[in-house]
Amino acid sequence: MPSKRASTKKPDSHSVDLSATQSADDLKAATQNGSSTLDGGNEKGHTELHAADIKAIVLLVILYFLQGIPVGLAFGTMPFLLKARLSYSDIGIFSLATYPYSLKLLWSPIVDSCFVNSWRVPFLNINLSLGRRKSWIVPIQLIVGAMLYALSEHADALLLVEMPNVYLITALFFTLVLFAATQDIAVDGWALTLLSDENLSYASTAQTVGLNTGYFLSFTVFLAFNSVEFCNKYMRTIPLEYPILSLGAYLKLSALCFLFVTTWLLFFKKEDAERSGKADMDLRSVYDTMMRICKLKHVQTFIIIHLVAKIGFQANDAVTGLKLVEKGFGKEDLALTVLIDFPFQIILGYLAARWSKGDNALRPWLVGYVARLGFAITSMAIVAGFPSTTASDGSKVAIPLSYFLLIAVTTVTSSFASTVQFVGISAYHTQIADPLIGGTYMTLLNTVSNLGGTWPRPLVLKSVDLFTNSRCSVTLGDKMVEILPKLVNNSGECTSDLGKSACKAAGGHCIIERDGYFITSGICVVLGAIVMVGFILPKARQLQKLPAAAWRVSTDKRSA
Template sequence: MSDLRRRSNKIEEKTNSTSCPKGVEGDERNILVLLFLYILQGIPLGLAAAIPLILTNRHVSYKQQAEFSLAYWPFSVKLLWAPIVDSCFIKSFGRRKSWLVPVQYLIGLTMYLLSLNVNYYLGQRGDGEEDIEPNITMLTAMFFFLNFLAATQDIAVDGWALTMLQKHNVGYASTCNSVGQTAGYFMGYVLFMALESYGLVTLPGFLKFWSIVFLVSTTLVAILKGEKEVEGVQGEEYKGDQGEQELGVVDTYKLLFDILKLSLMPATILMLLTSKIGFAATDAVTGLKLVEKGVPKDNLAMLAIPMMPLQIVLPWIISKYTSGPRPMDVFLKAIPLRLCMGAVMAGLVWITPSFKQESGDFPLSYYCLVVLLYSLHQVSGASCFCSGVYFFSKYLFPSEVLGFLFAKWGKVKKKLEKLEETLMNKV
């Protein structure tokens, strides 16, 4: 027991010693690589977000829209196969590249195949033939698989960030995640909708372009970017501040199951499963309802452009507050604002018809109001996201704690409760 306490004190000392900012010197290229990988990850998410707006103009019911929302599920349940990604790899190629490279190749190939058939799935026959009803089931299946691959890429990149960056810069991983995904989402959603509205690009052409980008960039990463050689666990000792632990798939799931049995986990899981209920409708339906009220979908997509600088700058600003000893304080302060924004956005939908002019257009003042409200919504959302990611990456399962658990696997079950108490005191 004293051994666990001594190691826990060392963990606290190391954490405190790295709490002071030391700058990103030596990690500039690594941060750029992470940012680029997260941008690629956001492209499928942005394209998936554009599909509901396209379907709205084809008079698809909300029931069918809800069916398509299943395409986002892989990001919610990626924990189920994360231990496989973490445990199975080709050591000579790299722990993370063993998954990152083939998965990104698959994303590129899937996007290329989708570009050949997406118009048919959307019910657009072309060649003067009458359009048919969109095939929602096939669209959902294709984008579900695409997001499954993107979620697997996310697992690999998140893990790679922990060893790619120096220890005192690990907090920037959540910033790269937020900024990169936002930029990728912007390009896959806003940029596509803008170009498509002016007839400059089609969905098949856009998909084909990004499929090529994925294939080329993945080849470059595979050849030019190597992984750090770090020591894992040997015998009874855990070596290296940034060492990665080597466990089999079965042992990894056993460890995950034991962690889930900690008394703090039910409350944590309940919080994660219910924290978004209050604003789920706001996030998913507001845009569709505005289109239903007459707001042109291309204008609505273009409104994201003035918010783009905010979406990029916000994570960097928020990271200054989440990098402290209590990152979830930001989450707790942002939740009430985000809940209130649900009522505000409902009010926006309600008053939208009163702004509509006889010509069917909306005045500039209305769009300024929408940008203002969406900006407040973005502030609350980014605050919750960044604080949550930083908390889980730094405090809940820090690498030193996991390394100690792996090294002392035979004694883990007897000491989990004591470890939980140590973590709770730290948080």
């Protein structure tokens, strides 16, 4: 995200990011000089990437990529795999596995304050260099790698059963996401010292590229190679009955990736102790500072914005893809549409980062908000108008090419709007975060942002089932007779693949009299529009005009 905005003489008009070793006097001098270290310090507003910064960006991309692997599995792949056998309400239970990303604020001060500089290996008399960030990143990545390898050995036993144990699966992935979230805290903090001050804005670019790549690999790419239909249709000349890549094999490959990178990090990457510095405050002081940050009126306003900002398109994000598959859109076609989308997001994410600066730093995020509301409405229309994939003789037919292209274009543009929001808000967080407490400030902001997307999701998924009226019926002569729910399955639902198969096996067919997806998504869009016009838009305009100093609080270590 190269910065090309010229310096301004208006004091405190832009954010100033300083390393943890800089003092309040440095901050005051920087703001009075009117230069923003985020955007470079020369007269032309141009920043050059030094060799050390390039290496740092590559390292950050790799670390965020690893983080994206378990995140992509938990947020993307698993709901699709579970939907074949479980209801929307059950998937709502599994969505609890994503909560650590929304709760990591609770333990981020521990990660920011507690560390060791070295570790002596027992019995081998070897001293391994660690540091403020590697103390957490190295063991966590080893644990995640071990968990992924263990899961690879039991993947079939967990998923390929008639009724998967959703509580056990949720607990396992909750633990995985917990460790990934903790790694994120450490990497966010390391980014503030790995990069030079004038190129600190590249941290959000590295996060976008790395996290998106890991996420898409675990979600889109894996689902494509895990789909028998996709493999036979696009990658094989002779159809086979098994996919190119099973879940167990992918988990094993991911585990080896974690082991390789962590070994290199442990033995060949030395953390700069002077730049990373000691913890400027003890653990209690960090928590105290964090609480004082939360007491700032504009921070409280920003937190409320984050908590309500994703309600409008929550049903679209959580349900539309599953609903398309339910309607008959092949998983192989869905995988292809997102594969098409992936390169666009890497390129367009870079452009989005360039827009998120200056006096209107939140403008791209607001534009993305409106666009995502529009795409939520468009998605409902696409699902409602989905053409039948069953011919008159009962055989399956492909959807028209025009409709496939419509879904592909909608997927790309909708994902771009989401990327604009993600990159825009990440860049804004980097601008206003106080480096004195490293990853804790960034984690505070990112946590409430994530929480805005996780707290409504179980309610939304539950609402889809609640508002849906479906039944399994069989034709007897000229009459339609409803089959008792117990003859279908234990829950009586007739929306999942398992429920439909059970209904068919009982001699009936599923009839959806009222689809809760449209009611739920409609409610979300209306609420999102009201919140946008009445609260988010006016408050966001006020927040982006605040100087960097307004986001700081005094501590025992520096003057007010």
